[in-house]
Amino acid sequence: SxxxxxxxxxxxxxxxxxxxxxxxxxxxxxxxxxxxxxxxxxxxxxxxxxxxxxxxxxxxxxxxxxxxxxxxxxxxxxxxxxxxxxxxxxxxxxxxxxxxxxxxxxxxxxxxTEIGDIFTVINSADFARQNGLRPEQVYGKRISTSRNTILGPNAKVERAGLPDSIASLYGTYVFAMDSADLTVALGVTRVGSTYTDIFQKIKLPSYEVWNGSLSYTMERASFVLQVNNILDEEYYTSADLFDSVVVKPSEGRTASLTIKYDF
Missing domain, CATH: 2.20.50 (Outer Surface Protein A; domain 2)
Structure with missing residues (x-):
């Protein structure tokens, strides 16, 4: 270095x-x-x-x-x-x-990008279209093979489900008091759009998630309220192994309260 x-x-x-x-x-x-x-x-x-x-x-x-x-x-x-x-x-x-x-x-x-003879699940609707079938004729069936069978050996493809761009901005303000501190934090993360599969048949849209927290800290005790996905943003992420047929829904708004006391 x-x-x-x-x-x-x-x-x-x-x-x-x-x-x-x-x-x-x-x-x-x-x-x-x-x-x-x-x-x-x-x-x-x-x-x-x-x-x-x-x-x-x-x-x-x-x-x-x-x-x-x-x-x-x-x-x-x-x-x-x-x-x-x-x-x-x-x-x-x-x-x-x-x-x-x-x-x-x-x-x-x-x-x-990645190269490898990886087990691949094919989107059934796209398979039907390419082979002159109706989507309902292959509904419920799993169509899979090795990647080399479809693309040939040593084919280089974009890694699926990995967004090209991610950006975040967080701010924290501390209100100092005589015997305690009140801390407010708020931030947003933006994730760019991405395809779920190597064939780029399913595209997940970009999304923004806001998170925030409020904490009150004294000499021997603290209270922390954490809220994730404040605006209850609906978004989806890739399902890894079955990336061409399944997407994972986002977690909605959640809140947690942590209380700590030092004896």
Missing amino acids: LSYSFDNGLKPYLPYAESNSLSTNQVGGIAPAAIRNKAYVQPSEITEIGIKYDGFEGAIYAAFAYYDQEKTERLGETQALASVEGDGFEFELRALLGDNFSILATATKSDT
Whole structure:
């Protein structure tokens, strides 16, 4: 890793890392076939270049970076071996605006592809259309095969269900009192649209989720009220293994109250 710190708070950096991990199954073991094929080690390689800023006596911290990563991983549900390549940009900003108010902003823009002979479930309605059938003729049937059978060996595809862009902004304000602090936090996360499957037949729309909290802290006791998905936003995410036929609904508005007392 290389870096240099300037007197004005700027710090460019260039890290590079390689790592290897055992390719284990869902119970932590190594399949005999993986040993025979010499596929029991998962290599990973990542390069990053970026710049950080720390100034105004620590009141402002910012970082912007580009990364490029290549790795091999064994997928948990199918145990298929996949070669994954990803690159993108990351941004983070933390700022203390006065004695009581702070903000945190993050953003990512990424592109991830994969190669592998992975078990694939095909959307039945799309299968019917391509083969001159009516959708009801294949309703309730599971149509699946290996990815190599459909696309050919070593086909590189966009990783399904992974949004290209995610951004968030959170603010926190602390009301200082004589014997306690009242803290109010509010923030929003925006997730970009994405396709659920590698064939890009089902597209999930973008969405925003607001979260907030209210806490009251005394010397020996604290009360924290947390509310997630304040506006009860309806959104969906990919269902992983059956990504071409199933989407997972969002969790609606939830609230929790935590009370703590130190004896």
